[in-house]
Amino acid sequence: MTDLNVGVLGTGMVGEAIATRLVEVGYDVVMGSRDAANPKAVAWAERTGGRAGTFADAAAHGPLLFNATPGGASLDVLRAAGDLAGKVLADISNDLTSAAVKPVAAGLQAAFPELKVVKTLNTVNCEIMVRPDLLSQPHTMFVAGDDTDAKALVKGVLAKFGWPERDVLDLGGIDKAFAMEQYLPLWLALWGVKGDLRFNLSVVS
Amino acid sequence: MTDLNVGVLGTGMVGEAIATRLVEVGYDVVMGSRDAANPKAVAWAERTGGRAGTFADAAAHGPLLFNATPGGASLDVLRAAGDLAGKVLADISNDLTSAAVKPVAAGLQAAFPELKVVKTLNTVNCEIMVRPDLLSQPHTMFVAGDDTDAKALVKGVLAKFGWPERDVLDLGGIDKAFAMEQYLPLWLALWGVKGDLRFNLSVVS
Incomplete structure (x- = not known):
């Protein structure tokens, strides 16, 4: 186990985009799912x-x-993931139904106090997560978490994905994660009018 | 009663900023409150x-x-405001407590079906609402409402306040207003890290 070892929980479109890009920028990646023989994960690994x-x-x-x-399933996934003490979890999930936005990251942090949860990347489409240079102008990525070293580790990955340091905005502790998660309805509305997933927010002064 | 007549409900910092700017750009404004002798409103009128x-x-x-x-008081205010049929309401309010963000505009529209509710301006500080040129780069203002003519009327006021047409993004019907309202926790978090109210989002492609 080295510092370049990363585990990706989830085999959906987001998990695949993240895992693929992690391999691309030099990490040694295991994609995890309920079943080690999950065909999507196996195909991804072969590819x-x-x-x-x-x-x-x-x-x-x-x-x-x-x-x-998915944010609504994350707690069960972490419960199935064994000993998480001391590990850093970059939580990029959302839990959004038509009825409401529910908090994810703060709940995971509360349930696993020895896990260092860092919320990030949940505010953009998975293509933009890993290729921020696809947009024509500078745009902002938020980070929130209680542990400074954990945030530094995650920010290092963001940098390898192509996020310039000046565009990464640290909002503070994990209590700020729900603010990031509650942006999602606006993201969906923007997607609706733009008809394209290639967009993001820039915080302008 | 002319098309340049505008009523502003509320005498707080936001109401005063809006009412003052409306007068400045040529509107005939009545600032309304529970009591016609409200000292803040009377002082504003004299000034x-x-x-x-x-x-x-x-x-x-x-x-x-x-x-x-305040968003939590708005329904009662409108109930005290007499006949609203056919009028346009630019709803710039928010209802945000530490516990949750509650929808305002959609509830007002449901309670007053003959009022044409247009959500806008709730995503920035009141200084930026009326002086968007205070920021150094282009930034985005959202609008949502069911009535196209009502939105055109409100967009006309935004233009007089200084919002360039290209920066005003129409999200669709009033069902999109809650998405704008749910941005507020992120706005608060941004205020916290920036330490300054002069900021806004730009939607970047």
Whole structure:
């Protein structure tokens, strides 16, 4: 287990985009799902040179995990992931139904006090998450979490994905994560009028 | 009653900023509150050449009203405002407590089906609402409402306040207003880290 080992929880479109880009920029990645033989994860591993495993395999693989599971399922996923003490979880999930936005990151942090949860990347489409240079102008990525070292680790990955340091805005503790999550209805409305997923916010002064 | 007559509901910092700017750009304004003798409204009227009155006086004054009351109080204010049928309400309010963001505009529209509710301006500080040119770069103002003519009327006021047409983004019907309202926690978090109220979002492609 090295500092370049990353576990990605989730095999959906977001998990695949993150895991693929992590491999691309030099990380050793295990994509975790409920079943180590998950066909999507196995196909991804064959295609990229990453590995497929269970949630516990992914969690055991390295010091940094990405939560790319649906927000409403994330707590159960982490409960299936074994010992998480001391690990950093970059939580990029959302839990949005037509009825309401529910908090994810703060709940995960409360349930796993020894896990260092960092909220980020949940405010853009997965293509923009890993290729911020696809937009024509500078745009902002938010980060929130209680542990400074954990945030530095995650910011390092953001930098490798192509997020310039000046565009990464640290909002403070994990109590700020729900503010990021509550932006999602506006993101959906913007998607509706723009008809394209390639957009993001820039905070302008 | 002319098309330049505007009623402003609310005498707080936001109501005063809006009412003052409306007078400045040429509107005939009545600032409404529960009590026609409200000292803040009377002082504002003396200072600006506007007039002070009750909520009903403000509502009766013209075809366009601004709701600058706290979101949680707005329904009661409108109930005290007399006949609102056919009028346009620019709802710039928010209802945000530490516990939750509650919808305002959609609730007002449901309670007063013959009022044409247009959500706008709730995503910036009141100084930026009326002086968008205070920021150094282009930035975005959202608008949502069911009635196209009502939105055109409100967009006309935004233009007089200094919002360039290209920066005003129409999100669609009043069902999109809650998305704008749910941005407020993120706005508060941004205020916290920036330490300054002079900021806004720009939607970047």
